[in-house]
Amino acid sequence: MLNLKGITKTFDSGTEALSATTFTLSDGEFVSLVGPSGCGKSTLLRIVAGLSQPSAGEIATSSEMEDLRIGFVFQEPTLMPWSTVFENVALPLQLVNGSPNTDDVDRITTVLQWVGLEEFQNAYPRELSGGMRMRASIARSLVLQPDLLLLDEPFAALDEFTRAQLNEDLLHLWEEQKWTAIFVTHSIREAAFLSNRVLVMSPRPGRVIADIAVPFKYPRQPSLRNDHAYTDFCASVSQRLATSLPGANQ
Ligand SMILES: Nc1ncnc2c1ncn2[C@@H]1O[C@H](COP(=O)(O)OP(=O)(O)OP(=O)(O)O)[C@@H](O)[C@H]1O
Numbered sequence: 001m002l003n004l005k006g007i008t009k010t011f012d013s014g015t016e017a018l019s020a021t022t023f024t025l026s027d028g029e030f031v032s033l034v035g036p037s038g039c040g041k042s043t044l045l046r047i048v049a050g051l052s053q054p055s056a057g058e059i060a061t062s063s064e065m066e067d068l069r070i071g072f073v074f075q076e077p078t079l080m081p082w083s084t085v086f087e088n089v090a091l092p093l094q095l096v097n098g099s100p101n102t103d104d105v106d107r108i109t110t111v112l113q114w115v116g117l118e119e120f121q122n123a124y125p126r127e128l129s130g131g132m133r134m135r136a137s138i139a140r141s142l143v144l145q146p147d148l149l150l151l152d153e154p155f156a157a158l159d160e161f162t163r164a165q166l167n168e169d170l171l172h173l174w175e176e177q178k179w180t181a182i183f184v185t186h187s188i189r190e191a192a193f194l195s196n197r198v199l200v201m202s203p204r205p206g207r208v209i210a211d212i213a214v215p216f217k218y219p220r221q222p223s224l225r226n227d228h229a230y231t232d233f234c235a236s237v238s239q240r241l242a243t244s245l246p247g248a249n250q
């Protein structure tokens with residue numbers, strides 16, 4: 001679906017954020033991106049989304065995916081405080097189509113059902129919990145039926161229980177709908193639970209230094225989190241990440 005070749009990014013300030021980052025993404029994959037803070041994960045997502053231009057390298061999309069529709073979920077839910085949940089989720093459609101028509105209303109209602117917010121469609125963001133705000137943000141990113149969903153540490157600010165629940169719900173949606181996902185997280189456990197591949201990045205300037213297949217079948221059950229094989233796998237990915245950090249060999 002997507003081929004990143006030698007993506008380099010040097011900001012005007014002179015900061016080299018990415019150095020020859022290369023990876024390939026196949027249709028329907030759920031890939032997690034882990035790496036130390038500041039290694040360029042958000043920069044890479046922004047480049048994939050077309051929000052930022054690489055300094056060198058190229059991104060190729062497969063021919064049948066020329067008009068790749070991309071959704072973006074930011075770490076902060078970034079909802080408009082003066083608009084209801086429904087209006088927030090309607091926004092991307094409105095930007096494309098103008099005022100919502102009947103099909104749009106059906107689409108918004110369906111997406112709100114997917115994320116379990118149908119009863120809160122008239123609530124304002126301040127009336128929602130952190131987890132519900134993130135659900136609204138995910139609904140907004142799905143309303144235009146993306147082929148590729150980019151998620152930048154979406155659940156980092158949530159408590160562990162809510163985070164686990166949202167992980168499970170996100171996986172259900174993905175299993176049903178099969179968009180392709182790139183999920184940035186600092187949590188190796190989260191990466192291992194969700195994805196079929198974990199890409200490990202080096203410290204800044206970041207590049208992919210390990211591409212690790214996750215050996216667990218879908219659908220994944222919550223009980224996987226208590227599985228020894230899962231714990232061992234997480235430990236091996238942590239190890240891989242730790243060896244990339246400065247001072248690892250001292
Ligand atoms: N617009 C910008 N201008 C200049 N430097 C930037 C800009 N955006 C990011 N950087 C720098 O590029 C590097 C990579 O930043 P980025 O936000 O991509 O890291 P990250 O891996 O997402 O970190 P974190 O895990 O903390 O979110 C950092 O050194 C950051 O200061």
Ligand SMILES: [Mg+2]
Nearest residue numbers: 041042043152
């Ligand atoms: Mg970031």
